[in-house]
Amino acid sequence: MTRSILIFLGAFAAISMSFTALALLPRLQLATVEPTPGTDAYTYEEQLGYEVYQREGCLYCHSQQVRPDGFGSDIARGWGRRGSRPGDYVFDDRHQLGTMRTGPDLHDIASRQPSQDWHLAHLYQPRSVSPGSVMPAYPYLFEVKKESQVRPSEVTVPITPKYAPPGDSVVVATEEALALYEYLMTLKLEELDQSS
Amino acid sequence: MSEATSSSVPRSPGLPPGQSPDDLEANWRRTVDRSTRWPVVAFIASGTFWLIIGSLLALIASFKFQYPDWWTQQAWLTFGRIRPAHLNTVIYGWISMAGVGVATWLWSRLLKTQLRGRGLQLISVVLWNIGMVIGTIGILAGYSRSIEWVEMPYAAFAFIVPAMVLVVASFLLTLRERRVQHLFISVWYLGAAMLWGPFLVMAMLLPIYSGVPEATANWWYAHNILGLWITPMGLAAAYYFIPKVIGRPVYSYHLSYLGFWTLALFYNWAGVHHLVGGPAPQWLATVSIVFSVMMIIPVIVVAVNHHLTVVGHFKKLKYSPTLRFIVFGAMSYTSVSLQGSMQSIRSWQEITHFTHYTIAHSHLGVYAFATMIIFGAIYYIMPRVTDWEWESPRLISIHFWTTGLGVGAYFTALTIGGVIQGLQMLDPDIAFLQIVDSTKPWLVVRSVSGTLMTIGHFVFAYLLVRIMMRSGTRSDGPTYFRPAPAGIFGSRAGDGSTEETPSVEEIEERPGL
Ligand code: HEM
Numbered sequence: 001m002t003r004s005i006l007i008f009l010g011a012f013a014a015i016s017m018s019f020t021a022l023a024l025l026p027r028l029q030l031a032t033v034e035p036t037p038g039t040d041a042y043t044y045e046e047q048l049g050y051e052v053y054q055r056e057g058c059l060y061c062h063s064q065q066v067r068p069d070g071f072g073s074d075i076a077r078g079w080g081r082r083g084s085r086p087g088d089y090v091f092d093d094r095h096q097l098g099t100m101r102t103g104p105d106l107h108d109i110a111s112r113q114p115s116q117d118w119h120l121a122h123l124y125q126p127r128s129v130s131p132g133s134v135m136p137a138y139p140y141l142f143e144v145k146k147e148s149q150v151r152p153s154e155v156t157v158p159i160t161p162k163y164a165p166p167g168d169s170v171v172v173a174t175e176e177a178l179a180l181y182e183y184l185m186t187l188k189l190e191e192l193d194q195s196s
Numbered sequence: 197m198s199e200a201t202s203s204s205v206p207r208s209p210g211l212p213p214g215q216s217p218d219d220l221e222a223n224w225r226r227t228v229d230r231s232t233r234w235p236v237v238a239f240i241a242s243g244t245f246w247l248i249i250g251s252l253l254a255l256i257a258s259f260k261f262q263y264p265d266w267w268t269q270q271a272w273l274t275f276g277r278i279r280p281a282h283l284n285t286v287i288y289g290w291i292s293m294a295g296v297g298v299a300t301w302l303w304s305r306l307l308k309t310q311l312r313g314r315g316l317q318l319i320s321v322v323l324w325n326i327g328m329v330i331g332t333i334g335i336l337a338g339y340s341r342s343i344e345w346v347e348m349p350y351a352a353f354a355f356i357v358p359a360m361v362l363v364v365a366s367f368l369l370t371l372r373e374r375r376v377q378h379l380f381i382s383v384w385y386l387g388a389a390m391l392w393g394p395f396l397v398m399a400m401l402l403p404i405y406s407g408v409p410e411a412t413a414n415w416w417y418a419h420n421i422l423g424l425w426i427t428p429m430g431l432a433a434a435y436y437f438i439p440k441v442i443g444r445p446v447y448s449y450h451l452s453y454l455g456f457w458t459l460a461l462f463y464n465w466a467g468v469h470h471l472v473g474g475p476a477p478q479w480l481a482t483v484s485i486v487f488s489v490m491m492i493i494p495v496i497v498v499a500v501n502h503h504l505t506v507v508g509h510f511k512k513l514k515y516s517p518t519l520r521f522i523v524f525g526a527m528s529y530t531s532v533s534l535q536g537s538m539q540s541i542r543s544w545q546e547i548t549h550f551t552h553y554t555i556a557h558s559h560l561g562v563y564a565f566a567t568m569i570i571f572g573a574i575y576y577i578m579p580r581v582t583d584w585e586w587e588s589p590r591l592i593s594i595h596f597w598t599t600g601l602g603v604g605a606y607f608t609a610l611t612i613g614g615v616i617q618g619l620q621m622l623d624p625d626i627a628f629l630q631i632v633d634s635t636k637p638w639l640v641v642r643s644v645s646g647t648l649m650t651i652g653h654f655v656f657a658y659l660l661v662r663i664m665m666r667s668g669t670r671s672d673g674p675t676y677f678r679p680a681p682a683g684i685f686g687s688r689a690g691d692g693s694t695e696e697t698p699s700v701e702e703i704e705e706r707p708g709l
Contacts, residue, residue: 054342057276101550
């Protein structure tokens with residue numbers, strides 16, 4: 001009996017310590033972190049895009065953490081001008097740091113690729129702008145309809161002929177696709193004063 | 197605990213006529229085994245069901261790299277949903293449920309008492325399965341929580357957490373009625389896992405995390421579900437079955453205590469190595485690296501104990517399916533852990549982190565180690581709880597070779613592919629699309645080996661259904677790959693099993709038997 005209580009207490013102590021140190025302490029340590037310049041609360045549309053990003057699992061192929069100078073070649077690759085800081089994430093209630101780079105890091109995507117046309121075409125059919133890509137296509141974030149039925153408020157996406165719908169149909173972005181684009185445009189690392 | 201219940205197997209001086217103490221012990225063991233029948237069968241069968249679902253999801257995910265434009269119209273079939281569905285079904289469905297089945301059987305056996313709380317366990321299976329259905333459909337339908345390793349929506353965990361608690365309750369009730377004084381090392385591991393598993397899940401579900409701290413909590417959790425829930429179940433099984441089937445005690449019993457405590461103390465610090473070089477406070481990553489490297493101690497200890505117990509008995513692998521699967525698993529445990537310690541080092545991570553190399557490592561752990569050990573344990577347990585035998589050694593052999601070679605090819609291909617990918621990523625002059633291109637052939641190998649593994653899983657599921665339905669003919673001895681020479685496993689006639697029946701004194705001294 002005493003033996004089993006000892007095992008229990010030992011096992012309990014071990015896990016409680018690491019829980020405190022690895023899960024709770026960082027929370028306290030970072031509770032007062034200030035947002036980095038350019039990091040703002042999400043607007044309604046950006047928040048919607050953020051949720052689409054989570055729902056479609058972009059996380060499993062894209063990290064959102066630029067490695068600092070001297071570790072890896074992220075900065076040399078143009079994936080950001082500086083390494084990511086805790087202050088970049090203060091408004092993220094679901095961290096999307098990620099562990100895979102099947103696709104490029106996206107933490108600074110807005111700086112290197114701001115074009116809405118490019119992003120929407122890429123989401124509709126990645127291979128139309130990046131031949132040989134293995135990224136999934138997301139046709140269900142778009143509508144294909146007759147050109148004559150497109151309302152003026154709607155955004156038409158230019159698609160290269162090889163992947164464009166046949167005839168006089170065009171690709172129109174849904175609200176979700178546009179929101180996802182807006183969210184991607186929040187992913188931008190601004191230079192920090194002290195590091196420049 | 198009173199004297200009467202804490203003594204070993206009851207051995208009344210007035211044995212029924214014609215019965216030796218050995219017969220009594222064998223009968224008692226059979227009673228204990230049978231007391232676990234329904235919960236164990238239910239957990240193992242459910243686990244296997246989720247293994248099949250998980251494998252199909254895995255194949256879809258894998259083939260999407262060869263055919264990225266295949267099944268893209270349906271949102272629920274997109275890679276980013278199929279992949280977490282794969283992870284959650286195999287981790288919470290397959291490994292956890294089948295693992296609990298194996299753990300339950302071991303628990304009763306090692307405590308030499310009938311399973312208590314059988315009703316609780318059966319309710320638990322039902323709740324657990326409901327949770328898995330909700331969780332899997334939830335992820336596919338777009339309700340993922342998008343936290344790696346805990347993607348299933350809260351509604352799913354609302355069933356799974358109570359299910360886990362019910363299992364723990366049944367374990368505690370059984371523990372109270374134990375008829376052994378000495379707690380074999382497997383009991384330590386299982387008991388601790390029953391504390392750690394629910395603790396982890398509940399701690400991670402707390403709605404208190406966000407931003408970077410959420411990431412550290414996330415990796416604390418994910419790594420510990422592996423290290424403190426799945427690993428102890430696998431090690432407990434290996435510690436029991438290797439000596440049991442070979443018929444020789446654990447190499448060093450004292451070392452096994454050392455192995456347990458070092459695992460308990462070191463493993464749970466190791467998880468944040470997933471964030472090396474990221475935005476998390478660097479002291480965290482450093483602590484994690486230090487403990488990841490210190491994990492070498494428990495690993496070597498366990499390796500010594502497992503492998504030195506097998507040395508000199510390799511020929512038994514030719515016959516016993518249980519032993520073959522479990523020795524494969526134990527060897528993988530040593531490899532995956534040493535690999536893990538090495539790759540937590542910064543200069544190694546710099547290359548391999550973020551690449552397919554990590555996926556290879558994960559499967560060496562959860563598949564080549566944990567899954568193979570669970571397969572082996574099930575081959576031993578099912579005949580004892582169903583009083584029936586496996587239908588076909590040939591099919592077991594096919595199962596072994598498809599899964600063994602499959603995971604071998606899977607691991608090798610993604611390790612090589614991942615290192616190439618990592619090295620290319622470090623060279624800013626190589627365009628990203630070129631890197632994508634150079635991973636493609638290795639991903640083809642993954643799809644092929646995954647197909648092989650999935651075939652193996654179907655064969656296994658078939659065998660399981662057959663033994664559960666008691667189809668085929670009842671054989672009168674354990675199923676071996678080929679006829680085993682008389683006496684090699686020290687089996688006794690009539691027991692229908694490979695068991696030796698050591699005396700009480702032997703059990704105290706050689707707890708492995
Ligand atoms: C049927 C054979 C299997 C195949 C083809 C397969 C395939 C895959 C694929 C394609 C991924 C996603 C990799 C990526 O994101 O690029 C994955 C991830 C994963 N699989 Fe499997 N899998 C199989 C069996 C299993 C089993 C049985 C388990 C557990 C018992 C398992 C556990 C995992 C885990 C934990 C991950 C996440 C890895 C990480 O994030 O590091 N897999 N698998």
